[in-house]
Amino acid sequence: MEILIAILVGVLYTAGAYMVLRRSILKFIIGLIFLSNATNLFVFLSSGLVAGQPAFVTTAQPSGEHMADPLPQALVLTAVVIGFGLIVFALALKLKFFETTGTDDLDQLKKTDTN
Numbered sequence: 001m002e003i004l005i006a007i008l009v010g011v012l013y014t015a016g017a018y019m020v021l022r023r024s025i026l027k028f029i030i031g032l033i034f035l036s037n038a039t040n041l042f043v044f045l046s047s048g049l050v051a052g053q054p055a056f057v058t059t060a061q062p063s064g065e066h067m068a069d070p071l072p073q074a075l076v077l078t079a080v081v082i083g084f085g086l087i088v089f090a091l092a093l094k095l096k097f098f099e100t101t102g103t104d105d106l107d108q109l110k111k112t113d114t115n
Contacts, residue, residue: 005045012038023106025094032090036083040076047072 012034019031047069094104101108 002045002049005041005049009038009041009045012041024104025097025106026104028106029087029090029094033083033087036079036086040079040083043072043076043079 016031016034016038019027019034022028022031097109098104
């Protein structure tokens, strides 16, 4: 299972880097989404995947190898919220850019400069 998630992380990083380098602002934002999701999966993968039990301790003391680590889960939850805020902010900037220039192409930004 870990190898499949590692391949998925690599594919997401590759697709995200490709999309960030495109000229369209919308493709840039999609690339940010891919990079954010790849990073979240990478944090989960680096913490180790534990199938089965959650990280709650009951009256019987289970061994630590069968418990999930709650720290990466909390970090990824925080990263999801921050990533969502970043994407919403980037979409608001895209909307304002489109209203100002009338285009989605970043090369058109050079034509709006007044020297």
